[in-house]
Amino acid sequence: MTETQVPVPQKPAPAVEASPEHERNSDITVIRPASSWPQIQFNELWRYRGLLGVFVWRDLKVRYKQTVIGVAWALFQPLFTALVYTFVFGRFAKFPSENLPYPIFAYAGVLAWQYFSSSFNQATSSVVGNVPLVTKVYFPRLLLPIGGVLVPLVDLTLSLTVLAGMMVWFGVVPSALILLSPLFIALALVTALGAGLALSAMTVRYRDVPYAIPLFMQVLPFLSGVMYSLTALPEKWQWVLAFNPLTAVVTGWRWTVLGGFSPNPGQLAISVAMAFAMLAVGLAYFRRSEPRFADTI
Amino acid sequence: MAVAISAEELSKRFRIGQYRAAYGTLRDSVSAGVRRLRATGHVHQPDETIWALKDVSFEAREGEVVGIIGPNGAGKSTLLKILTRITTPTEGRAEIRGRVGSLLEVGTGFHPELTGRENIYLNGSILGMSRREINRNFDAIVDFSGVGKFIDTPVKRYSSGMYVRLAFSVAAHFEPEVLIVDEVLAVGDADFQRRSLGRMESIGGAGRTVLFVSHNLQGILQLCDRAILLQHGEVAMDGPTADVVAFYEQQTIGQSSEVVWTHRTDAPGDDLVRLQSIRIVDEDGSSINVADVRRPVGVEIAFQVLRTGDAVVPKIKLYDQHGATAFNAIDTSSYWHDPPDPGEYVSTAWIPANLLNEGRMSVDVDVVTVASPKLLPHASARLAVSFHVYDPMDGDSARGLFSGQWRGVVRPLLDWTTEER
Numbered sequence: 001m002t003e004t005q006v007p008v009p010q011k012p013a014p015a016v017e018a019s020p021e022h023e024r025n026s027d028i029t030v031i032r033p034a035s036s037w038p039q040i041q042f043n044e045l046w047r048y049r050g051l052l053g054v055f056v057w058r059d060l061k062v063r064y065k066q067t068v069i070g071v072a073w074a075l076f077q078p079l080f081t082a083l084v085y086t087f088v089f090g091r092f093a094k095f096p097s098e099n100l101p102y103p104i105f106a107y108a109g110v111l112a113w114q115y116f117s118s119s120f121n122q123a124t125s126s127v128v129g130n131v132p133l134v135t136k137v138y139f140p141r142l143l144l145p146i147g148g149v150l151v152p153l154v155d156l157t158l159s160l161t162v163l164a165g166m167m168v169w170f171g172v173v174p175s176a177l178i179l180l181s182p183l184f185i186a187l188a189l190v191t192a193l194g195a196g197l198a199l200s201a202m203t204v205r206y207r208d209v210p211y212a213i214p215l216f217m218q219v220l221p222f223l224s225g226v227m228y229s230l231t232a233l234p235e236k237w238q239w240v241l242a243f244n245p246l247t248a249v250v251t252g253w254r255w256t257v258l259g260g261f262s263p264n265p266g267q268l269a270i271s272v273a274m275a276f277a278m279l280a281v282g283l284a285y286f287r288r289s290e291p292r293f294a295d296t297i
Numbered sequence: 298m299a300v301a302i303s304a305e306e307l308s309k310r311f312r313i314g315q316y317r318a319a320y321g322t323l324r325d326s327v328s329a330g331v332r333r334l335r336a337t338g339h340v341h342q343p344d345e346t347i348w349a350l351k352d353v354s355f356e357a358r359e360g361e362v363v364g365i366i367g368p369n370g371a372g373k374s375t376l377l378k379i380l381t382r383i384t385t386p387t388e389g390r391a392e393i394r395g396r397v398g399s400l401l402e403v404g405t406g407f408h409p410e411l412t413g414r415e416n417i418y419l420n421g422s423i424l425g426m427s428r429r430e431i432n433r434n435f436d437a438i439v440d441f442s443g444v445g446k447f448i449d450t451p452v453k454r455y456s457s458g459m460y461v462r463l464a465f466s467v468a469a470h471f472e473p474e475v476l477i478v479d480e481v482l483a484v485g486d487a488d489f490q491r492r493s494l495g496r497m498e499s500i501g502g503a504g505r506t507v508l509f510v511s512h513n514l515q516g517i518l519q520l521c522d523r524a525i526l527l528q529h530g531e532v533a534m535d536g537p538t539a540d541v542v543a544f545y546e547q548q549t550i551g552q553s554s555e556v557v558w559t560h561r562t563d564a565p566g567d568d569l570v571r572l573q574s575i576r577i578v579d580e581d582g583s584s585i586n587v588a589d590v591r592r593p594v595g596v597e598i599a600f601q602v603l604r605t606g607d608a609v610v611p612k613i614k615l616y617d618q619h620g621a622t623a624f625n626a627i628d629t630s631s632y633w634h635d636p637p638d639p640g641e642y643v644s645t646a647w648i649p650a651n652l653l654n655e656g657r658m659s660v661d662v663d664v665v666t667v668a669s670p671k672l673l674p675h676a677s678a679r680l681a682v683s684f685h686v687y688d689p690m691d692g693d694s695a696r697g698l699f700s701g702q703w704r705g706v707v708r709p710l711l712d713w714t715t716e717e718r
Binding site: 027028029030031032033034050051054058061062065132133134135136137138139291292294295 | 307311378379380381382383384385386387388389390391392393394395396397399401402405406408410411415418419422423424427428
């Protein structure tokens, strides 16, 4: 193998047959100044769905490259957290757990929380983490944070097997409500995407944003009812915390999967509205900042 | 033919601050905001701005290969980034017809942990190839790259040569109708250039439209039919490559391929001879400023002999672009054995085809008398003219099909003989 020489072609390259992709003038690219309130180009996003798939595939591939350890980590992390919670909050502090065995109560909460937290983190670092792409090739930048919230779904799915095992062990039988459970993961996705969009765009401009995030993320589980039941709080506080969409995510997820207490419909509505408001704000901020990414990154 | 790229008054403004500090910290912005709030009077000082690109308009027809040249900071990269949609213009508009692809570097998005096979899919998708297209070209890409059995090895274990070749190979099989290329790709091998620039048999009818950004004039001369010179963010010239390159060089180096002294008093010389003009010519005697390496090139010297009595001889000296002397030559023809009659003479020194290497050559011209062991100059024009030697890379020069760096002041096309023993 001659590794340092520039290869001299041995034979002419085969002629390329015309294909649908080569139809001439099939599309026109128009380049114009960025508008200050850019629309979301849904048809363009749709055309680039293949690339979104490739980004997700790349991240998963890299993550689980050394397969055994990769998957084990995905399972171990939430288990360990739930274990700590069980000892600290379940045994000593005797946190309320909606008449469910505390370990499974905590584990289910941790799963929903960890899905949110890793998608939010991935989405936030998605633009700055792909500098070589952002500065060298065009694609809708929205694909990056969207990919960021999709990748952790795989970890979540893997962990669900453990949850199922625990449900068998503790004899928790799910009702038909479990069919609604994906909706609460979707709510977590919307929340993570909204926050992640805004912060990924901010991170391009302000590199100290990522330092502030871990602090916030340490407090947030306490404000989301991950390790205790929100129903134990005074009702006034329940309404205040409803403005944090994650309360609905965690409560609703436990309600549909484990048969925990059902969320208050009014509080649920506030949470859902907040999540979509965050998504709208995040999208708007991201789209506004997007044209400057390559200049400032 | 139809227009493939049309740009109308593209402009891009940067805040100077963006140049100085590409990104800041949130703390800086907050404290700046607070300062602004607390300040009184005329707080809104407009940011200092700079137009990296100003009213750039041009068109490229289908199948045209257009080069964009200019000094550093002229706006080449900004234009490239606007046309590839990596950044947006501040003003103006452009339209590109047909599927656009851009190659600003090779191996964009290559991930070291992934295998060669996986990176082909990754890089291909990022460039804009569909999965079907990659599947169809997959074997050809692997073949062309020569990585063969290492295709399922993570590319972090590749030698840098293999890595680059794989990356080039993907790029070479990327076939958009409009290709926007940065000069990093000019270092690829000849087959790559041919493929990606559509120089091979084009796909039915018009070839691929290519926009090629570079400050490597040699590459531009080789590849482009037409060139656009950018200076200070504006189009300074747009025309046939040779003319634009010549104009640019004359501006930057202050040399051209022709010099004429109209007044006897300005002309170099003494009471014996006086130079009138010097120019670079091709075989037909037309003035040229770029010479095909495979053709002879002439240095035409017009001078006047003012009195008789001395045997004068014209002489040239060539330097390559690094200032190294390529050679000296004096006219050895018998014409100059005897002192000439007073009058006007035109001598042309013919430099044979396939002698000079590529690059810019500068020429000293003297008219001397021989007084062994010395040459006595009577009329001297130092670095009087310059011209470019380029290789169109058709495979019939001394390089063969190799297109990498070719060292040497000269590069003769030798006769090689081989016998099997």
